[in-house]
Amino acid sequence: MAFKHENVADLYDIGVVLGSGHFGQVRQVTERSTGAQWAGKFIKTRKSAGSRLGVERSAVEREVELLQALTHPSIMALKDVFECRAEMVLIVELISGGELFDFIAAKDNVTESEAIAFLKQILEGVGFMHSKHIAHFDLKPENIMLSDKDAANPTIKLIDFGLAHQFKQGEEYKSMCGTPQYIPPEVINYSPLSTATDMWSIGVITYILLSGLSPFQDNTDEETLRNIIAMKFEFPEHVFSMTSESAKDFIKKLLVKDPIERMTAEECLIHQWIKPMTRKQMAN
Ligand SMILES: COc1cc(-c2ccc3ncc(-c4cccc([C@@H](O)NCCN(C)C)c4)n3n2)ccc1O
Numbered sequence: 001m002a003f004k005h006e007n008v009a010d011l012y013d014i015g016v017v018l019g020s021g022h023f024g025q026v027r028q029v030t031e032r033s034t035g036a037q038w039a040g041k042f043i044k045t046r047k048s049a050g051s052r053l054g055v056e057r058s059a060v061e062r063e064v065e066l067l068q069a070l071t072h073p074s075i076m077a078l079k080d081v082f083e084c085r086a087e088m089v090l091i092v093e094l095i096s097g098g099e100l101f102d103f104i105a106a107k108d109n110v111t112e113s114e115a116i117a118f119l120k121q122i123l124e125g126v127g128f129m130h131s132k133h134i135a136h137f138d139l140k141p142e143n144i145m146l147s148d149k150d151a152a153n154p155t156i157k158l159i160d161f162g163l164a165h166q167f168k169q170g171e172e173y174k175s176m177c178g179t180p181q182y183i184p185p186e187v188i189n190y191s192p193l194s195t196a197t198d199m200w201s202i203g204v205i206t207y208i209l210l211s212g213l214s215p216f217q218d219n220t221d222e223e224t225l226r227n228i229i230a231m232k233f234e235f236p237e238h239v240f241s242m243t244s245e246s247a248k249d250f251i252k253k254l255l256v257k258d259p260i261e262r263m264t265a266e267e268c269l270i271h272q273w274i275k276p277m278t279r280k281q282m283a284n
Pocket of ligand 1: 021023090093094142161162
């Protein structure tokens with residue numbers, strides 16, 4: 001998708017700021033020609049190679065390239081890209097149900113069937129991403145949004161592919177990025193990463209969905225990272241007493257130190273907790 005060099009404000013009414021992060025600002029925008037509502041991610045790019053402010057233009061081009069390859073119901077859709085002087089704007093679908101993080105926070109805890117319904121969608125989206133050898137590298141409840149939180153079965157949308165990477169055949173890729181409580185040991189050890197890195201994050205997200213607790217989080221990032229390296233996590237009885245053994249087995253098969261031993265998204269989707277056997281299958 002070529003970057004349009006028109007002024008985004010000529011085609012869209014720029015609305016309120018929805019949120020901001022390492023990536024820049026996300027604003028609600030209205031397409032003048034149709035009245036349709038979208039979200040615009042406004043990214044300040046670096047004015048010069050030496051500058052510390054703003055984002056490298058090449059990083060934004062990479063993100064756009066990845067998003068163009070990712071057309072899936074569980075991944076936010078990219079509609080248009082603009083570049084004007086030192087700003088790039090990605091026009092993406094508007095997601096109005098807020099973050100999964102807030103949905104969990106608003107409830108004491110999520111039931112296992114609600115968690116399974118969310119996880120099936122997350123795993124479908126992540127499995128699709130991984131089938132194209134793309135890893136997200138920043139999966140966390142804040143980057144999983146809901147299309148309509150009041151719907152009976154909210155649809156999830158994965159956002160923020162600013163740290164994502166597409167692996168080339170045989171390539172070794174290392175990075176120290178991510179959010180401490182969701183990153184696996186291989187990121188901390190600066191070992192080669194893979195799509196399995198995302199699967200560890202899904203294990204942490206599942207633990208949080210079912211308990212409201214974060215398995216490795218401690219008082220400081222340093223202590224959190226130490227807990228991850230030591231594989232120091234447990235299922236406290238006062239929170240997990242009503243949680244099924246198969247749910248805990250699902251989490252244990254993702255919070256595995258060796259990335260090769262971790263379940264893939266495909267394996268998760270046929271795990272007993274996510275896809276229980278039918279009575280007929282049990283009978284066989
Ligand atoms: C295209 O890249 C991004 C899109 C978006 C995105 C796309 C559609 C969309 N509809 C509504 C919102 C939205 C609404 C409230 C807050 C935010 C965001 O600032 N918080 C979510 C991510 N957070 C952890 C940075 C985003 N978004 N955010 C967020 C981060 C991105 O890097």
